[in-house]
Amino acid sequence: MGFLHLFIVNKSGGLILHRSLGPRAPSIGTNDWLRIGSTFHSLHAIAAEASPVRLPKNKNPSGADDGIQQIEGSGVTLKCLQTRTGIKFVLTAEPGTTDIDTALREIYVLYADCALKDPFYELEMPIRCELFTSAVDNLIERLEQSKMSAVR
Amino acid sequence: MATSKCSQAGQQLWAKMPKVGGYTRLCFAWSVIGFLVHTNSSYRITHQANAELFALTYGSLVTELVRDHEDPIEVNKQLDKIGKSIGVRCVDEFLAKADVAGLGLASQCQSLRDTAEVVARMGFRMFLGVGAECGAFSQDQKSFSIYFHDNPLSTFVELPPAGDDQMGDDLRKLKYSNIYCGIIRGALEQVNLKVDVTLVQCTLKGDEVNEIRVELKEVLADGAGDDYKEE
Numbered sequence: 001m002g003f004l005h006l007f008i009v010n011k012s013g014g015l016i017l018h019r020s021l022g023p024r025a026p027s028i029g030t031n032d033w034l035r036i037g038s039t040f041h042s043l044h045a046i047a048a049e050a051s052p053v054r055l056p057k058n059k060n061p062s063g064a065d066d067g068i069q070q071i072e073g074s075g076v077t078l079k080c081l082q083t084r085t086g087i088k089f090v091l092t093a094e095p096g097t098t099d100i101d102t103a104l105r106e107i108y109v110l111y112a113d114c115a116l117k118d119p120f121y122e123l124e125m126p127i128r129c130e131l132f133t134s135a136v137d138n139l140i141e142r143l144e145q146s147k148m149s150a151v152r
Numbered sequence: 153m154a155t156s157k158c159s160q161a162g163q164q165l166w167a168k169m170p171k172v173g174g175y176t177r178l179c180f181a182w183s184v185i186g187f188l189v190h191t192n193s194s195y196r197i198t199h200q201a202n203a204e205l206f207a208l209t210y211g212s213l214v215t216e217l218v219r220d221h222e223d224p225i226e227v228n229k230q231l232d233k234i235g236k237s238i239g240v241r242c243v244d245e246f247l248a249k250a251d252v253a254g255l256g257l258a259s260q261c262q263s264l265r266d267t268a269e270v271v272a273r274m275g276f277r278m279f280l281g282v283g284a285e286c287g288a289f290s291q292d293q294k295s296f297s298i299y300f301h302d303n304p305l306s307t308f309v310e311l312p313p314a315g316d317d318q319m320g321d322d323l324r325k326l327k328y329s330n331i332y333c334g335i336i337r338g339a340l341e342q343v344n345l346k347v348d349v350t351l352v353q354c355t356l357k358g359d360e361v362n363e364i365r366v367e368l369k370e371v372l373a374d375g376a377g378d379d380y381k382e383e
Contacts, residue, residue: 085247085342085343109252111248113245117241
């Protein structure tokens with residue numbers, strides 16, 4: 001059990017960050033990442049259109065656009081947090097990993113705190129913020145450690 | 153007296169900043185204001201020192217803009233623009249932190265009335281440490297006002313009386329706290345609400361209360377769009 005990858009997609013479908021979070025994460029090339037980001041963005045939009053249930057104004061209960069919230073496979077779990085401003089935070093993890101939702105919400109806070117407050121960070125552009133990436137690493141480490149101690 | 157000394161010091165500090173061009177200056181202004189406006193729990197500007205630095209920094213920014221542009225109307229525009237670039241960023245912090253605090257904002261904001269409540273009561277409290285009220289909804293529920301008494305930006309400010317110096321007459325047209333309008337406009341635009349925001353009353357001009365009027369222009373659509381669906 002453990003986190004594998006984090007990627008962030010901006011509101012127009014561009015990948016703005018991808019990061020592997022553990023030694024067991026498969027390595028994926030940058031071009032593939034860009035493809036994954038925009039494919040996921042499209043699938044998210046299509047999923048909402050394809051859904052037989054139309055939510056009022058197409059908004060899910062948390063107020064963001066409806067779409068993919070979770071994908072499960074036997075080897076991977078993917079969860080997506082779409083914010084009201086249209087950014088998608090996506091985490092993949094091994095099945096059985098807990099705290100994915102917490103991690104996503106915390107990452108959103110870190111994004112607001114570390115990336116958005118950098119005056120030289122341009123909205124919608126790739127995040128090249130060491131403060132942010134190291135904060136994410138710390139967060140994941142903290143979550144994995146607390147899980148370890150819970151198991152013991 | 154201490155106040156004017158402080159603002160002089162602020163201006164001197166400001167004068168030492170590298171001035172490559174308008175953009176650099178705005179970046180710097182944005183970084184300082186951004187740092188102060190976007191308060192972490194550890195940097196709450198309710199701390200006196202921070203609140204003063206905040207007010208002084210903003211003051212030096214405004215005076216610099218007045219010197220650069222001379223026309224107060226243009227200064228108002230610039231402040232609105234700077235505010236917008238703050239707003240489009242700080243809305244995410246607001247949403248992220250409200251979510252983590254379990255306030256369930258999204259389910260609350262069903263109508264503009266709810267949005268008004270959230271902006272006034274929670275937004276102002278979170279970023280400025282002052283409470284604000286909303287009211288004066290129009291008949292069609294498309295515009296409302298935000299009222300607040302304590303304005304942390306104008307703690308030390310006195311607008312010069314008319315005819316005091318070469319600028320005095322003009323400065324009555326300056327909307328000193330116009331940055332709020334930009335911030336609200338930018339923040340609401342990020343959640344798909346296109347609004348017009350104006351500062352209609354200002355305690356600096358002798359009004360009893362600060363009033364910001366917000367008018368909803370349209371709700372922007374996102375997602376696949378209606379054209380696409382019809383095909």
